[in-house]
Amino acid sequence: MNPNEAAEQVDVLIAGAGPTGLSTALALAPLGLRVVLADPQDAARLADPPPDGRELALTHRTEALLRQWRLWDRLPAQARAPLQAASVSTGGAQAALRLDASHARVGLPPLPALPRPGWLPQALPWLPDLAVRALGRAGQAPIDADTHLGTLVSQNALRRVLWEGCAALPGIQVLAGHRLESMQRDDDGVTVRLVGPQGQALVLRASLLVAADGRLSAVRRMAGLVAELHDFGRSAIVCRMRHEQPHRQVAHEAFHHGHTLAVLPLADAPDLGGGGQAGALPPHCSSFVVTAPSELAQRWMALPAADYAATIEPWLDGQLGRIQPGPGEESRRHLYPLVATWAPRLVSQRVVLVGDAAVGMHPVTAHGFNLGLYSAETLARQIARRARGGQVDPADARALEAYDREHRHTARWIFRGTNAIVRLFTDDRPAARLARQATLHLAERLPPVKALVVRQLVDA
Numbered sequence: 001m002n003p004n005e006a007a008e009q010v011d012v013l014i015a016g017a018g019p020t021g022l023s024t025a026l027a028l029a030p031l032g033l034r035v036v037l038a039d040p041q042d043a044a045r046l047a048d049p050p051p052d053g054r055e056l057a058l059t060h061r062t063e064a065l066l067r068q069w070r071l072w073d074r075l076p077a078q079a080r081a082p083l084q085a086a087s088v089s090t091g092g093a094q095a096a097l098r099l100d101a102s103h104a105r106v107g108l109p110p111l112p113a114l115p116r117p118g119w120l121p122q123a124l125p126w127l128p129d130l131a132v133r134a135l136g137r138a139g140q141a142p143i144d145a146d147t148h149l150g151t152l153v154s155q156n157a158l159r160r161v162l163w164e165g166c167a168a169l170p171g172i173q174v175l176a177g178h179r180l181e182s183m184q185r186d187d188d189g190v191t192v193r194l195v196g197p198q199g200q201a202l203v204l205r206a207s208l209l210v211a212a213d214g215r216l217s218a219v220r221r222m223a224g225l226v227a228e229l230h231d232f233g234r235s236a237i238v239c240r241m242r243h244e245q246p247h248r249q250v251a252h253e254a255f256h257h258g259h260t261l262a263v264l265p266l267a268d269a270p271d272l273g274g275g276g277q278a279g280a281l282p283p284h285c286s287s288f289v290v291t292a293p294s295e296l297a298q299r300w301m302a303l304p305a306a307d308y309a310a311t312i313e314p315w316l317d318g319q320l321g322r323i324q325p326g327p328g329e330e331s332r333r334h335l336y337p338l339v340a341t342w343a344p345r346l347v348s349q350r351v352v353l354v355g356d357a358a359v360g361m362h363p364v365t366a367h368g369f370n371l372g373l374y375s376a377e378t379l380a381r382q383i384a385r386r387a388r389g390g391q392v393d394p395a396d397a398r399a400l401e402a403y404d405r406e407h408r409h410t411a412r413w414i415f416r417g418t419n420a421i422v423r424l425f426t427d428d429r430p431a432a433r434l435a436r437q438a439t440l441h442l443a444e445r446l447p448p449v450k451a452l453v454v455r456q457l458v459d460a
């Protein structure tokens with residue numbers, strides 16, 4: 001690739017039109033920048049993605065951003081469900097933590113910023129940040145007690161509205177069916193080589209290249225940015241299931257021995273008839289997320305749908321009554337191997353990482369896309385701050401450094417804290433079982449701790 005050959009010039013090239021790539025385009029285009037998104041998936045699939053089983057718990061901050069872009073109300077009612085409360089239990093519900101938005105009412109007096117003690121062991125560099133941030137959050141003014149914890153939104157519906165948002169903005173162009181194959185940088189820009197659906201090459205020149213190509217990002221590698229990889233050796237099976245009893249908008253997370261089950265309340269399924277006769281499908285609907293060692297998860301994936309439902313039903317102690325797979329696609333199971341990634345640097349000469357390419361989260365704390373959206377918003381805000389006399393330079397080095405600092409600060413303790421939770425709650429040795437029962441027991445009885453957890457979930 002010759003960087004000097006005549007290539008079309010754009011301001012920002014985003015590799016990846018997943019939810020974060022689309023969000024980044026929506027955040028940057030209003031700055032007057034010409035943004036091109038490239039993704040190997042074809043246009044029909046990008047515009048109308050099929051269900052992938054993922055129901056994302058979105059925070060209030062995410063909702064506010066999507067409202068600002070006038071996209072929130074475009075999400076169909078069937079694809080979003082408010083989350084009023086959550087319960088967390090371990091090994092048969094002896095110890096349960098119950099959370100709802102009213103728990104965020106508890107406030108502590110604001111605390112001064114804590115010093116960062118030099119003597120703290122190198123192995124725990126994130127601990128002071130965690131303490132400062134956690135105490136700071138507890139001291140914030142109480143949030144609206146009547147509010148909900150968050151909203152569950154189907155990932156494919158979210159992608160559809162983000163796509164529609166991008167299609168409506170003239171500054172955004174999408175190159176569907178195009179994969180970024182290589183890139184070359186110099187002081188003035190990045191020359192990018194894309195390969196199209198028929199194998200044809202397309203060369204573009206951009207001021208800034210944004211890597212939004214997911215947790216195993218090829219662009220990150222091309223830019224020489226390293227990433228830590230945490231393979232949990234486990235996989236998540238996600239699917240929808242019908243049940244007899246209403247869920248009352250409460251989510252349940254149960255850590256059993258060897259596997260975990262999360263039940264996320266969704267909108268009632270469309271009535272397929274049956275008139276209440278025996279054999280009719282129950283109307284209530286939830287997303288069931290089962291996490292287990294990968295080999296066991298593969299075996300459960302191979303079970304017929306009815307046998308899989310029969311495997312899960314006893315774990316619920318009858319809380320939702322009979323559970324049953326819905327018809328056809330509705331109950332299709334999707335398997336996700338659980339690998340978390342963390343890039344210690346998010347920026348390298350004219351290349352920046354966003355979304356899962358920057359921080360790939362374990363889904364247990366439901367932060368992945370929320371953090372991806374925050375990365376898009378932070379990047380755009382830092383670039384806008386450095387604009388001078390109406391001139392916006394998307395590759396301004398100080399803006400990119402500020403983005404790197406702010407987003408790593410936002411994500412660091414959520415990432416480390418989530419991994420610590422995963423380690424504690426999936427360790428089946430007797431001491432770890434006792435420790436997690438004690439943790440839940442204590443948290444249930446300490447209102448300030450509950451306030452902290454709820455504030456983190458809500459992220460208002």
Ligand SMILES: Cc1cc2nc3c(=O)[nH]c(=O)nc-3n(C[C@H](O)[C@H](O)[C@H](O)COP(=O)(O)OP(=O)(O)OC[C@H]3O[C@@H](n4cnc5c(N)ncnc54)[C@H](O)[C@@H]3O)c2cc1C
Nearest residue numbers: 016018019020056057180213214355356363366368369370
């Ligand atoms: C089971 C499960 C549950 C989850 N629950 C939640 C939740 O409750 N809340 C939450 O906030 N998050 C949740 N997440 C996380 C969320 O799904 C991800 O954070 C989100 O999908 C990441 O979006 P992304 O756009 O960064 O990456 P991706 O969705 O991985 O998109 C990457 C895009 O890049 C494209 N691409 C790849 N290579 C190239 C290339 N060379 N050139 C150009 N394009 C390329 C791909 O085609 C793809 O479209 C969950 C995840 C899982 C697995």
